[in-house]
Amino acid sequence: MKQFHGLEKLIQSDKATLGNQDLARLLLKDLQHCQCLIYGCLDTDDKILLATLDLIPDSLNYEMFDQRIDLILSGPILRNDCVPLTYRLQGSDFGISGRCSMIARVCGVDLYLQRSYTGIIGEMARQKFSIAVKPLLKILKAT
Numbered sequence: 144m145k146q147f148h149g150l151e152k153l154i155q156s157d158k159a160t161l162g163n164q165d166l167a168r169l170l171l172k173d174l175q176h177c178q179c180l181i182y183g184c185l186d187t188d189d190k191i192l193l194a195t196l197d198l199i200p201d202s203l204n205y206e207m208f209d210q211r212i213d214l215i216l217s218g219p220i221l222r223n224d225c226v227p228l229t230y231r232l233q234g235s236d237f238g239i240s241g242r243c244s245m246i247a248r249v250c251g252v253d254l255y256l257q258r259s260y261t262g263i264i265g266e267m268a269r270q271k272f273s274i275a276v277k278p279l280l281k282i283l284k285a286t
Contacts, residue, residue, distance in 0.1 A: 149234075149238055151283075153237045161283065164207075171212065174198070178195055178196060178197055179230055182231075183222075192221060195221065214271070215270070220261070220263060220266050227244065243256055
């Protein structure tokens, strides 16, 4: 269910010459003001925004050895009338979306919300993301 969005728009150049560090540099720039939106739904198919998490300053970095980008987002829980079901991490161009859950070991879930997501309105939730650069580069080169 996890999907990547905006990779082609992010690079806007010749993907054949793009390397891991080049893609990481572009991702770091793109994610500087990213947000994570957490959604639930009720009986209808409409999405209900439950929380908006913003990037914590100085948490965005590239781990060169593991070739991954790490970042932490935080924000208040806005609603609790339904359970979190989906998320969208969105930078300027690049984004990731998928299914999420507050309960560990749920099948088909891409993101387990950390314990700070209590479901209590007004409490601050924190979520860490790690984005592997090498698989994204493979996706780009396959298209």
